[in-house]
Amino acid sequence: MSEDSLQKLFGNIDIYLFDQLLKGRLIPGMRVLDAGCGSGRNLVYFLRNGYEVFGVDQSEEAIGEVRKLASVLAPHLPANNFRVEPVEQMSFGTEANSQQQTVNGKATSAPAGAEEKNASEAFDVVISSAVLHFARDEEQWQAMIDEMWRVLRPGGIFFARLASTIGMEDRIELIEGRRFHLPDGSDRFLVDEAMLRRVTATAGGKFIEPIKTTVVENLRAMTTWVVKK
Incomplete structure (x- = not known):
C-alpha cells in the first residue's frame, strides 16, 4: 500500500491510538467520542470504517x-454528533434531564433514574488527544476527566495523550499548582505517574496499557494513558 493510500485511510491519527486499533480493541460499530477533536485528525479511520463517531x-x-469531513466519509451521521462545547460541559447524556413525559394530559419532567444514567454512559x-494539558488548573482538569468518565x-x-513531567523533572519550571513552563516555550498543565495512578484508582478504572512516555528532544514529554472503566 502506498504512503498516499495509508494517509487517505488513517489520516494523521495518533500513533498510540493506531496501536489500539492494531490490538483489536477498537472495533467497527463502536460508539467513539473524540473529546477535544479539533478538525478531526484522529477520526478519519473511524469515519471510514463503520464506527458511530x-x-x-x-x-x-x-x-x-x-462536520464537512463526516459529510464526505460518513454522510449517514447526523451533524449534531459534532458539537461546539467544552469537554468539561458536554451535552451528551444530559438531554435526558430535559425530556418530558405526559401524565394525565400534563407535561412533566422525566424522572431521573436508570434511563438517564444509561444515556450518560453512552x-x-x-x-482525549493533546487536550488535558491545556487545563487552566487542577479543578478544570478534574472536571474534564469527570465528564469524559461520565459519558463512558x-x-x-x-x-488519553497528554503532557507530563515524566523524564522532564529537571528541565521544567513551576509556575503555580501543576502548571509549568516548558523548554519549548509553552506553559502547560502537567501530570506525573503518581497522579495518573491515583486518578485511575479513584475512578475505579483499570490500566490496560503501561503508562508510556515519549520525551521529545528534551523539550516536552507526552504520556499515553489507557484505561478501562
Missing part, C-alpha cells in the same frame, strides 16, 4: 471542519 471542541471552526471509547460506558476504553 462523535466529537466536541470549543472551536466552532474546528467543528465545522469535522460511549464505548472516549479519546462500563467496560469502555478511555484513551
Whole structure:
C-alpha cells in the first residue's frame, strides 16, 4: 500500500491510538467520542470504517471542519454528533434531564433514574488527544476527566495523550499548582505517574496499557494513558 493510500485511510491519527486499533480493541460499530477533536485528525479511520463517531471542541471552526469531513466519509451521521462545547460541559447524556413525559394530559419532567444514567454512559471509547494539558488548573482538569468518565460506558476504553513531567523533572519550571513552563516555550498543565495512578484508582478504572512516555528532544514529554472503566 502506498504512503498516499495509508494517509487517505488513517489520516494523521495518533500513533498510540493506531496501536489500539492494531490490538483489536477498537472495533467497527463502536460508539467513539473524540473529546477535544479539533478538525478531526484522529477520526478519519473511524469515519471510514463503520464506527458511530462523535466529537466536541470549543472551536466552532474546528467543528465545522469535522462536520464537512463526516459529510464526505460518513454522510449517514447526523451533524449534531459534532458539537461546539467544552469537554468539561458536554451535552451528551444530559438531554435526558430535559425530556418530558405526559401524565394525565400534563407535561412533566422525566424522572431521573436508570434511563438517564444509561444515556450518560453512552460511549464505548472516549479519546482525549493533546487536550488535558491545556487545563487552566487542577479543578478544570478534574472536571474534564469527570465528564469524559461520565459519558463512558462500563467496560469502555478511555484513551488519553497528554503532557507530563515524566523524564522532564529537571528541565521544567513551576509556575503555580501543576502548571509549568516548558523548554519549548509553552506553559502547560502537567501530570506525573503518581497522579495518573491515583486518578485511575479513584475512578475505579483499570490500566490496560503501561503508562508510556515519549520525551521529545528534551523539550516536552507526552504520556499515553489507557484505561478501562
